[in-house]
Amino acid sequence: MTSVLLIKNATVVDGTGRAAQRGDVAVSGGIVHSVGTDLPTPRHGRVIDATGLTVTPGFIDMHAHSDLAALDSDHEGKIAQGCTTEVVGQDGLSYVPSTDGIAEELAETLSAWNGPGRPPWRTVADYLNAADEDAVTNLAYLLPHGTIRMAAMGWQRRPPTAVEMEAMHSAVTVGMRQGAFGLSAGLTYAPGMYADTDELVELCRVVGRHHGFFAPHQRSYGAGALDGYREMLDIGRQSGCAVHLAHATMNFPVNAGRAEEFLTAVDQARHSGVDVSLDSYPYLAGMTKLSALLPGWAVTGDLDEQLRLLADPDIRQRIVHDLDVVGSDGAHGVPVDWDGIEIAGVVADELRHLSGTTVSAASGSRSSAEYYLDLLIADRLRSTCLMHVGHEDNLRRIMRHETHTGSSDGLLHGSRLHPRAWGSFPQYLGRYVREENVLSLEECVHHLTGRAARRLGLVDRGTLQPGAAADIAVFDADQVAATATFTEAKQRPVGIPYVFVNGEAVVDDGDLTGRRPGHALRRPTG
Numbered sequence: 001m002t003s004v005l006l007i008k009n010a011t012v013v014d015g016t017g018r019a020a021q022r023g024d025v026a027v028s029g030g031i032v033h034s035v036g037t038d039l040p041t042p043r044h045g046r047v048i049d050a051t052g053l054t055v056t057p058g059f060i061d062m063h064a065h066s067d068l069a070a071l072d073s074d075h076e077g078k079i080a081q082g083c084t085t086e087v088v089g090q091d092g093l094s095y096v097p098s099t100d101g102i103a104e105e106l107a108e109t110l111s112a113w114n115g116p117g118r119p120p121w122r123t124v125a126d127y128l129n130a131a132d133e134d135a136v137t138n139l140a141y142l143l144p145h146g147t148i149r150m151a152a153m154g155w156q157r158r159p160p161t162a163v164e165m166e167a168m169h170s171a172v173t174v175g176m177r178q179g180a181f182g183l184s185a186g187l188t189y190a191p192g193m194y195a196d197t198d199e200l201v202e203l204c205r206v207v208g209r210h211h212g213f214f215a216p217h218q219r220s221y222g223a224g225a226l227d228g229y230r231e232m233l234d235i236g237r238q239s240g241c242a243v244h245l246a247h248a249t250m251n252f253p254v255n256a257g258r259a260e261e262f263l264t265a266v267d268q269a270r271h272s273g274v275d276v277s278l279d280s281y282p283y284l285a286g287m288t289k290l291s292a293l294l295p296g297w298a299v300t301g302d303l304d305e306q307l308r309l310l311a312d313p314d315i316r317q318r319i320v321h322d323l324d325v326v327g328s329d330g331a332h333g334v335p336v337d338w339d340g341i342e343i344a345g346v347v348a349d350e351l352r353h354l355s356g357t358t359v360s361a362a363s364g365s366r367s368s369a370e371y372y373l374d375l376l377i378a379d380r381l382r383s384t385c386l387m388h389v390g391h392e393d394n395l396r397r398i399m400r401h402e403t404h405t406g407s408s409d410g411l412l413h414g415s416r417l418h419p420r421a422w423g424s425f426p427q428y429l430g431r432y433v434r435e436e437n438v439l440s441l442e443e444c445v446h447h448l449t450g451r452a453a454r455r456l457g458l459v460d461r462g463t464l465q466p467g468a469a470a471d472i473a474v475f476d477a478d479q480v481a482a483t484a485t486f487t488e489a490k491q492r493p494v495g496i497p498y499v500f501v502n503g504e505a506v507v508d509d510g511d512l513t514g515r516r517p518g519h520a521l522r523r524p525t526g
Contacts, residue, residue: 003503004028004045007474010055013442015450015463020442025055027470030503030517035464048498050474056445057462058084058471058499059425060452062279063215063246063407066137067094068114074514075136077412077422079506080492082473082499085138085452085461085521090246090409091217092146092186095119096127097171099151106147108303112289112345112382115413124178128520135518137501138471140456142184142215143175145203146192155301157194165202172206179522181456182212184246187219187228188292188330190299197231201238208241212523213275213455215244221286222252222332222389229262233269233276242275244455247409248398249280251389252334259394263401270403277455279407280398282427284390285486287344287411287418290383291376293336295319295328306381310373320369338368342386342486345414348379355416356487359385384414386486396438399428405452417489423482426493430481441477457524474498 005027012023012035024039025032041047061078064086069075078086088094093113098106099122107118121127124141131139152167153160160168172183183203186192204214214235218228229245236243245266250258270276291299298319300306309315322328327335338360346354354362354375363371375383398404406428410421420427425448432438439447453462461469473496480495499507504517 003030004042005503006039006042006045006047007050007055007472008039008047010050010053010474011477012464013054013056013445014465015057015445017442017446017450020054025464025472027472027500027503030470032464032466032468032470034466048474052476053474053497054441054477055464056473057449057464057468058082058473058501059406059448060084060456060462061086061408062244062405062452062455063090063281063409064088065090065113065409065411066139068117068119069412070137070139070518071130071134072117074512076492076512077410077490079136079499079501079512080496081422081425082475082496083137083425084471084473084499084501085140087140087142087181087456089142089144089180090184090215092144092184092189092192094144094147096121096124096147097143097151097175098122098147102150105301106150109301112384113411113413124175124180128179128522131518131520134516135520136506136516137518138521139518140181140521141179142182143172143180145183145185145195145200146189148172149191149195150301155191159196160199165199168203169206172203176207176210176212176523179520180212181523182244183207183214185214185216187217188332189217190296190301193219193296193329197235200235204235204239204241208239210523211457213242213244215246217246219329220332221249222334223254223327224333225250225255226258226261226265229265233265233274236274236276237269237272245276245278247281247407248278249286249390250394251286251391252332254334255394256391257393259397263398266401266403277403277405278398278401279405280395281407281409281420281424282395282399282432283418283420283424284388284392284395285418286387286389287384287409288387289381290343290385291381293323293328293331293341293372295322295330299330303381307377310377316370316373319373320367323369323372336369338363338372340388342388343375343383344386344416344418345384345411346379347382351375351379352415384411386418399432399438404447405455406448419482419484419486419489421484422489422491423484423493426480426496427482429475429477434477458521470500470503472498472500
């Protein structure tokens, strides 16, 4: 029997940016059947009286790290926020397309982000088929440039040969045909950081021909931020590919008050014909692998070789100089402020006590940079860190931009998480809408739903309109708030009693249902 649901007496914010309306939403067979006032009560089915509550499309996380978590956990941290669709394969590193030759090494590389999983997938089709079977949320996949480069040429710090470039070209072509939405890049992470502009332009031409988009983690969010953004925008200009600027920020003291310069560059590119959008998360701190701070010249893909390098006295001296004096490319071109680098997740049991401690505090009277290198060795590069480097004014200005969408960028694995993993969407709704009026409710919901769906090219998601997939969030706009903190990140938000994915309740009157109704989304191949 087709499932029927009526959500009545709600404030309906439909995801288009239009003003809220009082009304009802009827769902049948996982699809929005109708939206209006005084819709008839179904003879057989469920009725939810949403008096005092707001009904919106489910939220779309444009930068998620749920590649494994959405398939092998209850995924509480994301669905409890009202998140129903996630864009994964981010920052140039994920599991497919890969080969047997790199699978083990790739899994080790990704363990700091996703945990110790060793998935069997080798193609994009493999991963999407697994999502169809097991996903809690809907998943859209980006082809990870670093993974593709690793499969073609290992961890080589050089331009690809013609044969290697053809292999990457072929991998992107096949991945796009199998349903990927575009290409991600991690240009402060090896091996993606070794790619020059020409390499990225060539691959983006392929993505553009398949109507996908390029989502780069660019080369710097610090001293070289504006130059980094200009390079990404120029890649869009040269390739004809749409560009979606991932976790768009202007961080570190050098960029205080400079959001307008960044947005001016975005608007100039748009006016010249480049299709540009961006996303951000509503917190000031960033989070990444602790090893990401290393200068690119000191990074190798082979774990044992990397550990030997970090133990070599001459190499260490050069690294310490880059970290403390020059500003390494991995640390965004600014000398590291060790007071602002907080040790987050660690794997080795004997190091767990360090979670929540800054590197400067943990190092005591020793050189913080030297201590940092010893910690990387002791935890075999598996540690993560919080970087307290953001600016509130920059964040607010960027989230008001007309191409802005929402994201979490939240790692879901580790002994200590960033609160954005569990709190991003209620943080937008609670703090930046209700408390501080940075965005109106209708504007914010549009950013988090309809506008994101438009970037993905999804015509059947992101809005509450007849024929759309019934991805739905129901929340109390007067109460919704994030409760996750930097000390206790795994805290569910308040004020979101119902969440539906493809018409099935995954949060029902505040309780997780354990259902897994998500599936893979595939880019149309026309």
